[in-house]
Amino acid sequence: MMVLYSYWRSTTSYRVRAALNLKGLAYEIRSVDLVAGAQRSDEYTAVNPGQGVPSLVLEDGQVLTQSMAILDYLDHLKPEPALLPADPIARAKVLAAAHTIALDIHPVNNLKVVGRLKAEHGASQDDGVAWMRHWMVEGFRAYLALLPKGDHKFSFGDEPLLCDLCLVAQLYNAHRWGVDMAGFERLLEIETEAMKLEAFQKARPEAQPDAS
Incomplete structure (x- = not known):
């Protein structure tokens, strides 16, 4: 199962959660408390050097960052329903x-x-x-x-x-x-x-x- 590092009020995390749900993809959420500064911890920086959310850890351990890049990946991983028109x-x-x-x-x-x-x-x-x-x-x-x-x-x-x-x-x-x-x-x-x-x-x- 994919793991999504997310913060509940993060709008970029919100985008990715909605896309994962639309495409029916299973994922586990791990919270990163941005207000508490958890994104700057050594542990999370090792996941995402940009110290932001979301980060998506794939089943093989590869990590994707930046919401728009993650959304592009998800659209290729599961083309339907499409997030972008073909034309x-x-x-x-x-x-x-x-x-x-x-x-x-x-x-x-x-x-x-x-x-x-x-x-x-x-x-x-x-x-x-x-x-x-x-x-x-x-x-x-x-x-x-x-x-x-x-x-x-x-x-x-x-x-x-x-x-x-x-x-x-x-x-x-x-x-x-x-x-x-x-x-x-x-x-x-x-x-x-x-x-x-x-x-x-x-x-x-x-x-x-x-x-x-």
């Missing part, structure tokens, strides 16, 4: 939407970045929250503009794709930090559809064994 144009558009969340929003809102703003630049807790809200709103606006017209359950169709995994996980953070979602009703509709699926229900932070 190259459609694939590029879904990737662009996914990267809007994964590469534009997440890196600047990472725990390490916000922590440094506080430690090195005197930012208060309120400053840190305002910073995160700003970049989420900017990213959500861009994401919304990338979506095709039409009556779809999810971002690009009636089945969840890579971008939806990223979006739903990021919306968890938006709710947590009180982002004003006025104007983003379409994104909330996608989240509602996702939460009808057992794969997302089981992946949500509150359902994790280390939730507190």
Whole structure:
């Protein structure tokens, strides 16, 4: 069985948990308490030198890191249900939407970045929250503009794709930090559809064994 090193509130871990569930792949969760600094321990650094989550340990002991790389691996390991369309144009558009969340929003809102703003630049807790809200709103606006017209359950169709995994996980953070979602009703509709699926229900932070 694969082992997923995860933290319950980590949006990148959330993406991977949802994908594993969608694809029906068995895995064991091992918690890495990011708030307590467990990611910086020697033991975990030996697993993931980047000291982040998620990390996926395969059955043969090989370790994969970085959520988007792990998702790519899972899509090749078990092609159905596919996380990306086969058509190259459609694939590029879904990737662009996914990267809007994964590469534009997440890196600047990472725990390490916000922590440094506080430690090195005197930012208060309120400053840190305002910073995160700003970049989420900017990213959500861009994401919304990338979506095709039409009556779809999810971002690009009636089945969840890579971008939806990223979006739903990021919306968890938006709710947590009180982002004003006025104007983003379409994104909330996608989240509602996702939460009808057992794969997302089981992946949500509150359902994790280390939730507190």
